Amino acid sequence: MTTTAPRQNVRLRLACDGCSAAKVKCDKKHPACDGCTNNQLECTYSASR
């Protein structure tokens, strides 16, 4: 018997707000990614849909 539990790690977004706005790749570091750190932005992830 195979127990294949659906483990879907649903991420909110691919990039944080700052990277999304700047259209750059987000490395998703915590507490703030490099993109936000460089731009001195607050790294936030808005849950859209």
Ligand SMILES: [Zn+2]
């Ligand atoms: Zn980012």
Ligand SMILES: [Zn+2]
């Ligand atoms: Zn960020």
